[in-house]
Amino acid sequence: FIALFFEGIPLLHLELALGQFLRKGSIGAWNTISPYLGGIGLNEECYESTAVNYFWYRKTLNITPDITESGTLQWWLILCLAACWAIVYLCTIRGIETTGKAIYVTAIFPYLVLTIFLIQGLTLPGATEGLAYLFTPNLYALKNPRVWLDAATQIFFSLSLAFGGLIAFSSYNPPKNDCEKDAVTVAIVNSLTSLYASIPVFSVLGFKATTGYWDCLDRNIIRIINEFDLPEESIMRQNYTAWISFLNSSHPEKIAGLKLKSCDLQEFLDQSVSGTGLAFIVFTQAIILMPGSQAWAILFFIMLFSLGLSSMFGTIEGVFTPLLEIQVISKSLTKELLSGIICLICFLIALCFTLGSGSYWIDIFDSYAGSLPLLVIAFLEVIGVAYVYKVKRFSKDVKWMTGRKPNLYWQITWRFVSPLLLIIVFMAFVTLQIQKPPSYAAWNPEYEGFPMKEEKVYPPWVRAICVLLAILPCMFVPLVALFHLIKRMCRSKDPNSVPLEVFSCQGANRNFSHPKEQIPIVSVSIPHGSCQQPPAFQSTERQVPQQGNTASVSRNLTSHKGPSKLLAVLQLCTVMAADNDTEDFNCRSACRKLNLKGYE
Numbered sequence: 001f002i003a004l005f006f007e008g009i010p011l012l013h014l015e016l017a018l019g020q021f022l023r024k025g026s027i028g029a030w031n032t033i034s035p036y037l038g039g040i041g042l043n044e045e046c047y048e049s050t051a052v053n054y055f056w057y058r059k060t061l062n063i064t065p066d067i068t069e070s071g072t073l074q075w076w077l078i079l080c081l082a083a084c085w086a087i088v089y090l091c092t093i094r095g096i097e098t099t100g101k102a103i104y105v106t107a108i109f110p111y112l113v114l115t116i117f118l119i120q121g122l123t124l125p126g127a128t129e130g131l132a133y134l135f136t137p138n139l140y141a142l143k144n145p146r147v148w149l150d151a152a153t154q155i156f157f158s159l160s161l162a163f164g165g166l167i168a169f170s171s172y173n174p175p176k177n178d179c180e181k182d183a184v185t186v187a188i189v190n191s192l193t194s195l196y197a198s199i200p201v202f203s204v205l206g207f208k209a210t211t212g213y214w215d216c217l218d219r220n221i222i223r224i225i226n227e228f229d230l231p232e233e234s235i236m237r238q239n240y241t242a243w244i245s246f247l248n249s250s251h252p253e254k255i256a257g258l259k260l261k262s263c264d265l266q267e268f269l270d271q272s273v274s275g276t277g278l279a280f281i282v283f284t285q286a287i288i289l290m291p292g293s294q295a296w297a298i299l300f301f302i303m304l305f306s307l308g309l310s311s312m313f314g315t316i317e318g319v320f321t322p323l324l325e326i327q328v329i330s331k332s333l334t335k336e337l338l339s340g341i342i343c344l345i346c347f348l349i350a351l352c353f354t355l356g357s358g359s360y361w362i363d364i365f366d367s368y369a370g371s372l373p374l375l376v377i378a379f380l381e382v383i384g385v386a387y388v389y390k391v392k393r394f395s396k397d398v399k400w401m402t403g404r405k406p407n408l409y410w411q412i413t414w415r416f417v418s419p420l421l422l423i424i425v426f427m428a429f430v431t432l433q434i435q436k437p438p439s440y441a442a443w444n445p446e447y448e449g450f451p452m453k454e455e456k457v458y459p460p461w462v463r464a465i466c467v468l469l470a471i472l473p474c475m476f477v478p479l480v481a482l483f484h485l486i487k488r489m490c491r492s493k494d495p496n497s498v499p500l501e502v503f504s505c506q507g508a509n510r511n512f513s514h515p516k517e518q519i520p521i522v523s524v525s526i527p528h529g530s531c532q533q534p535p536a537f538q539s540t541e542r543q544v545p546q547q548g549n550t551a552s553v554s555r556n557l558t559s560h561k562g563p564s565k566l567l568a569v570l571q572l573c574t575v576m577a578a579d580n581d582t583e584d585f586n587c588r589s590a591c592r593k594l595n596l597k598g599y600e
Contacts (some may be wrong), residue, residue, distance in 0.1 A: 001191075002151075003148075003151045003152045003155045004047070004155055004187060004191060004314075005414055005419070006417045006418060006421055006456055006585075007152060007155055007378075007421050008158070008159050008161065008187055009183060009184065009187045009413075010382075010410060010413035010414055010417075010418045011162070011378055011381065011418060012166070012181065012186060012187055013158050013163060013183035013184070013384065013410065014182045014381065014382065014385055014414065015161065015166040015167050015170065015381070016166060016167075016170040016171070016173075016179040016182055016183050017170075017179045017183075017394070017397070017398050017401065018033075018385070019166065019167035019168060019169065019170030019171040019173070020170045020171065020173040020175065020177055020179045020399075020401060021175070021397045021401055022171065022181075023080055023171050023175070024167075024171055024321075025068075026333040029167050029171070029387055032386050033312060033385065033388060033389045033482035034384065034388050034389065035480070035481075035487075050131065050285070050451070052281055052284050052285045052288070053281060056280050056284075057363075057443045059451060060280075061074070061077075061205045061359050062074055062079075062356055062358075063356060063357070063359055064356040064357045065442055065443065065444035065445070065446065065447075066357075066442060066444070066455075066456065067357050067361075067440065067442070067458070067459075067462060068357075068459060068462075069354015069357060069358055070355050070356060071083070071355050071359050072355070072356060073351065073354050073355060073357070074354050074355070074358075077185050077353075077354035078351065078354050081347060081350055081351070081353075081354060081499045082347065082438065084305075084308075085343045085344075085346060085347040085350075086343075087309065088309065088312050088313075088316065088343055089339060089340055089343040090311065091313065091315060092312075092317070092320070092339050092343070093335070093339050094335045094336060094339070095317065095320050095321070095324075095335055095339065096246075098226070099313045099316075099317060101309065102309070102313070105306070106306040106307070106309045106310040106313070107587060108209050109302070109303065110303045110306050110307055113194075113300070113302070113303040114196065114197050114303070116299065117171065117200035117201075117296075118199055118200040118203065119294070119298070120200075120290070121199070121200040121201075121203030121207070122199075122200075122203055122205045124203060124204065124206075124207035124290070125207060125210055125211075126206040126208075126209060126210025126211065127203035127207060127208065128206070129210060130202040130203050130204070130205050130206015130209065131199065131202055131203055131206065132206075132209065133202065133206065133269045134198055134199070134202040145259040145428045146432060147433075148425070148428065149425055149428050149429055149432070152375075152421070152425040153371050153374065153375070153425075155209045156374045156375075156378065158190055158194065159187065159190060160314050161316050161374070161378055162279055162377040162378040162381065163315060163374075164318035164319075164322065165313075165314030165315060165317050165318035166314070166322070167318075168316070168317045168318050168321035168322070169317060170182075171321070175401060176402075176403075177401065178402050178403075179398070179401060179402065180398065180402050180404075180406065180410075182404075195549055201283070201545070204283065204286045204287070205269070205282065205283070205286060206269070206291075207286055207289070207290075208268075208282065208285055208286035208289065209265060209268035209271070210265065211268045211289055211436045212268045213263055213264075213265045213268050214237060214261035215577075216261055216268075216346075217237050217240055217263050218237075219261065220240070220258075220261060220263065221235045221236075221237075221262045223258050224247065224255075224258065224260075225261065227258055228247070228251075228254070233592070237258075244260075244464055250338075264459075274296065274466065276359070276362070278413070279304060283300070284297070286570070287300060288380070293382070316339070316343070317344060319342055320338065320339060320342060321479050323342075324340065325545065326340075328584075349453070360440055360442075362441075362465055363440060364440075364462070364465070364469065366471065367466075368466045368467075368469040368470045369469040369470070369473065370596060371429065371470075372426070372429060372474075373470060373472075373473035373474050375425055375426045375429065376421055376473075376474045377474070378422055378428070378479075379419060379422040379423065379426070381431055382414060382418050382419050383419060385414065386414045386415050386419070390452075391411060391414055391415055394414075395411070416599055437454055437457050437458070437463075438457070438458045438463055438466055438562055439456060439457045440455075440458065441453035441454070441455060441456075442454045442455075442456050453597040475490060480593060494577040500522045509560050
């Protein structure tokens with residue numbers, strides 16, 4: 001809740017407000033804030049392991065015992081991967097137009113399945129113990145910095161922060177939409193959904209822990225009855241503890257020779273795991289024990305598939321929208337083809353996860369590409385808005401959209417608390433990585449402690465890839481900043497060029513029609529307070545002259561100098577757009593044709 005209150009909600013509001021106000025995706029939005037931020041043995045194995053573990057690691061993944069052994073591509077995994085990306089493509093074939101329809105199913109269906117699991121889970125034996133385990137705080141765990149790090153990074157995944165998808169989606173909102181209310185509502189609903197989902201999950205895990213505890217007692221009881229030749233049902237689960245105490249005092253040698261297993265319900269409850277282990281092993285083991293397990297398994301995995309689709313929609317939109325805006329893609333390339341190319345590239349990259357060592361690489365991508373870069377990008381987002389764009393200016397933009405100025409909570413979190421918290425989490429992450437060499441848990445049937453996983457240290461070349469995955473997404477920020485710095489230096493040598501600060505001002509975005517709205521530009525606006533503007537820019541709106549005035553307006557350009565000439569160029573572009581009578585009119589190319597150096 002601390003990470004949610006001081007990190008999640010402020011960043012969520014910031015990203016929603018940026019996308020909604022600037023009417024652009026992630027790349028376009030940060031370029032507008034500042035160009036410098038644009039880059040923001042199988043029998044033995046089966047006998048010693050459980051049936052679920054054996055099926056998952058050997059039959060499904062066919063996993064290798066070491067990450068250095070790549071293994072071969074598993075054809076069944078390739079088919080599943082291709083089917084998944086084909087469905088993602090069909091749901092995102094035209095961007096937001098088709099994603100908006102598919103999201104109704106992928107968002108509502110998991111709630112239905114969770115409700116069914118909730119009703120069934122609460123009726124299972126051990127559900128009470130599972131819920132007590134969920135809601136009982138472990139204060140000792142709070143001393144572990146890893147817990148705080150996991151909580152902070154989980155907020156990013158839970159709210160999809162710093163992925164770019166939120167900015168892209170919010171850019172489709174109406175300009176006067178209450179983005180502050182949306183941010184708070186989404187954060188609260190998201191947290192309540194997580195709490196709601198945890199109840200059926202832990203009730204089922206409590207059921208699994210209880211059945212495991214009972215099985216442990218039953219095995220010990222059978223061995224004691226056989227050793228002491230006692231009548232059947234003389235020792236029950238209810239009086240097991242009393243019998244053990246009596247036999248320990250009367251026959252300690254015999255009891256020690258039996259090597260009875262220690263049966264503790266708390267230990268079984270502590271055996272919960274996260275990630276793929278929770279979904280495909282622990283929870284699956286619990287489902288097998290439930291009546292009608294096949295039906296429950298189908299419902300559960302369809303729900304997981306729906307959740308995965310929902311996550312991919314935001315990821316694809318975060319790539320799709322910026323590609324349309326930065327104009328590196330030919331206009332002849334249709335949305336359907338562009339969406340297909342994105343999905344195909346993602347499919348080809350994901351083929352490495354279908355290798356025998358693919359499970360290890362998934363953990364690497366999850367731990368390094370999906371944690372540290374998010375912290376850095378989120379930090380740069382807050383710094384970019386709070387100290388580059390300035391909180392005061394951003395607050396005026398939010399007030400224009402919502403009708404009220406952001407209160408003290410937003411001001412403090414954007415300026416101080418969120419950046420400080422992100423730095424602390426970042427330093428904790430780096431410190432933990434330095435203290436302990438990166439390692440992974442390998443499924444090795446030849447390991448002496450099997451079926452426990454063998455802890456292995458990553459070889460040097462894998463560690464190099466881990467560093468690359470952590471650094472590469474962040475490198476675009478300094479590279480883009482360097483590009484714009486060189487571009488600015490080149491412009492400064494041209495006496496006819498306009499200062500770069502004029503172009504980094506996002507003023508005209510309020511009344512320039514958004515390309516997603518597909519309506520012609522009808523006015524040029526420089527909003528009040530969005531830049532430090534000279535007197536020539538104080539007019540809040542200029543009406544566009546009628547068609548046929550291109551020649552006369554272009555002749556008047558010679559009478560303007562400096563910033564006032566920029567306004568005249570903008571006026572000329574809108575006139576030329578009207579004369580061309582097209583929505584695809586490119587002002588940049590028009591400036592080149594008119595030899596207006598620096599204005600394109």
